[in-house]
Amino acid sequence: MLLQALREEVLEANLELVRHGLVLYTFGNVSGIARKDQRIAIKPSGVPYESMKPEHIVITDLNGAVMDGDFRPSSDLPTHVELYSHFASIGGVAHTHSEFATAWAQARRPIPCFGTTHADYFHGPVPTTEELTAEEIGKEYERNTGVAICRAIDSAQAERVPAILVSGHAPFCWGPTASMAAHNAVILEYVARMAYHTLALSPQASAISTHLHDKHFLRKHGPSAYYGQTSTK
Numbered sequence: 001m002l003l004q005a006l007r008e009e010v011l012e013a014n015l016e017l018v019r020h021g022l023v024l025y026t027f028g029n030v031s032g033i034a035r036k037d038q039r040i041a042i043k044p045s046g047v048p049y050e051s052m053k054p055e056h057i058v059i060t061d062l063n064g065a066v067m068d069g070d071f072r073p074s075s076d077l078p079t080h081v082e083l084y085s086h087f088a089s090i091g092g093v094a095h096t097h098s099e100f101a102t103a104w105a106q107a108r109r110p111i112p113c114f115g116t117t118h119a120d121y122f123h124g125p126v127p128t129t130e131e132l133t134a135e136e137i138g139k140e141y142e143r144n145t146g147v148a149i150c151r152a153i154d155s156a157q158a159e160r161v162p163a164i165l166v167s168g169h170a171p172f173c174w175g176p177t178a179s180m181a182a183h184n185a186v187i188l189e190y191v192a193r194m195a196y197h198t199l200a201l202s203p204q205a206s207a208i209s210t211h212l213h214d215k216h217f218l219r220k221h222g223p224s225a226y227y228g229q230t231s232t233k
């Protein structure tokens with residue numbers, strides 16, 4: 001079967017959202033991209049997670065035209081396509097309506113970095129998009145959601161902050177692979193929940209210092225990273 005390994009990874013990444021309680025019913029979608037093959041693999045629209053199989057994953061080209069699959073792709077596919085075309089380094093995209101991250105998106109509030117859990121994954125606040133205009137909603141809504149994301153965050157920032165809150169909607173996350181995109185969606189929800197509790201306990205809470213934030217992010221990411229096991233031990 002075409003792109004079997006990618007299909008299996010994308011299926012697993014979608015199921016990861018279910019395992020962590022990030023999606024209700026058929027909500028949510030994860031995709032992965034094989035840039036060499038110029039193909040995107042994405043969750044089918046409306047298929048229940050419990051019966052989803054690798055062969056149900058829809059394969060499209062880089063413009064979102066279906067190349068292989070009997071099902072329609074997730075209706076959010078044009079958003080994923082837009083992100084892949086703007087952010088050359090990403091290999092996976094995950095979208096959920098997870099409770100706390102979506103609450104922040106609905107409040108149209110960026111999530112400040114209140115602690116090192118956030119700093120380990122997101123170098124800076126998790127930003128929000130501007131609201132879409134009536135024209136953007138009326139025509140090519142899903143693609144324009146991607147356009148709004150790419151307006152709010154550039155490629156360099158996308159590598160350091162692998163998530164955004166689409167105002168009035170919900171989060172989109174990404175990563176080097178589909179499974180990392182799903183992982184980032186799980187972490188984002190945890191960070192969003194803790195930020196909510198932080199503000200409940202202390203409405204005046206402020207972001208951690210730049211020093212602490214940089215320390216935690218940069219020990220895990222980039223050329224000076226030293227957290228975890230090195231590959232040359």
Ligand SMILES: [Zn+2]
Pocket residue numbers: 095096097169170
């Ligand atoms: Zn959505």
